[in-house]
Amino acid sequence: MAHKVRRFLFCLGAGLLYYSGILPLWFLVRDWMRGGEGVCVIGLHRVLSEEQECRANSLEGIVMRERTFAKLLDYLGRHFAVLSLDAFLDGRRAPGSKPRCLLTFDDGWRDNYTTALPWLKKHRMPAVIFVVTGFIEERNTFWVERLIQGWRSPEQHAGFRKALEDSTQGRLVGTTFEGIVEHLKNLPAQNREALLASWISAAHVEDGNPDETFTWEEAADLQKEGIDIEAHSFTHPLLVYEDEQTVSRELAGSKRMLEERLKKKVRAFAYPNGTWDDRVRRQVQMAGYDCAFTTAPGWHHRGDDIYTIRRIMLHEGKVTGVGGEFSPAALAVRLSGLR
Ligand SMILES: [Zn+2]
Incomplete structure (x- = not known):
């Protein structure tokens, strides 16, 4: 009940801020004060069709429905210049006066290929997918x-x-x-x-498992469509709990395998669960990555640490109103970093 009331109040407040024009004005003023150098990095995980949603076994905090995702892209296309990873890292300014954003996905879920990709193609939008290399290679899951x-x-x-x-x-x-x-x-x-081990199924998945990652062939297809495949470790451990050797293997191993399989230079890393500390951050740098992404909320500004880039993590509940439909007001409040 308390959750429902909180949600109702959030939607009410978001609607007031958005439709009164205060929020769009806040965006402009803040960007102007920061010299127009901010980038809103968005983080997503799974995008599920209705049929996939019935079968998937994920927590709601990593799921977005396909119809909501389609509306999210429509909104981003109208209000933001969506950057490629190279444009983001080179600090390129987008033509026009729209604020810039970078769209990222964590884990490499197969639904990114089957469900998200057609919408990204329709909107001609670049994106970055951070994959767990060992899961693709060994057909394991989370x-x-x-x-x-x-x-x-x-x-x-x-x-x-x-x-x-x-x-x-x-x-x-x-x-x-x-x-x-x-x-x-x-x-x-x-x-x-x-x-x-004795309570749940083995990590290895068979064809048709609703929680599988995409394959190397599908990763190559995604790449051809302008989607950047970058690293998210080899087996997705929380690196702060692992010893030096394991961390180094997770970082270097996933980078090397991706580069060999996809014939590209891997530039970016996303910390599993967004968790990092100074030791892990240093090891990411030593492994040869150009940047790394966390899940700490906020925009990335010129001069911020490139190895602890902030992201606004979104899922279905963050961008929908009380009736469960996509809400541009709720999305705008999330993206503003106000909440
Ligand atoms: Zn992850």
Whole structure:
């Protein structure tokens, strides 16, 4: 209930700011004060058709519906100059006076190829996809989706909860599913896999799995269509919990494999889960990347650190109104960085 009230108040406030003209004016003034050098980097994950949505096992925080995505692109096309990665890194100014944005996707989900690409082509929009190289190579998928799929059979719950409680000396007794995900997310990858191994399916996926990444052939197709494929590690661990050698392997290994497979120079890295610290940041630089993206909210301005670029992460709930339809006012407030 409280969530619904908050959402209603947010939509009301967003509508007032947007339709009164205050918000568009705020954009102009802020950009003028910053010398017009800001870039709004947008971060997305999955784009799902209705049929894909019924079968997918992802948390709602990484999903956008196809019809909402189509409207998002329409809005960006009208209000922003959408840059390629090279134009962003070279600091090129776009013709005209529109503010600039860079569109990015994390993880390399297959729906980026089947569902998002046709809309990007229609709007002739460049984008960047950060892929988990080892998952494409070995046909593996993410542990959260495997966990959600396993969680669909209630008979699994008691045993899994017991294993989890034992491993944390009772700290997680009675926690919610979201609490379990949060706990597992912040474990070194090896410990997490050991805990999950007997409760959920293996990481390897068969054809038709709703949570698979795209293939190398599809990555090459995306590249031909003007989509930049860049790195998001080899197996998607939270790098701050991994030792120096593992981090170096994750960074250098994914870069090398992408460059060999796609015959291109890989320039950009996106930290898995947006998580970084000074050690990881330094290693990204040492591995030869030209820049790296976080999930800290805000715009990127000239002079900001190029290895901790901010992004505005969007999903269905962030850009829709109370009725669930796309809301330009909600989107404008998100993109303004006000909230
Ligand atoms: Zn990711």
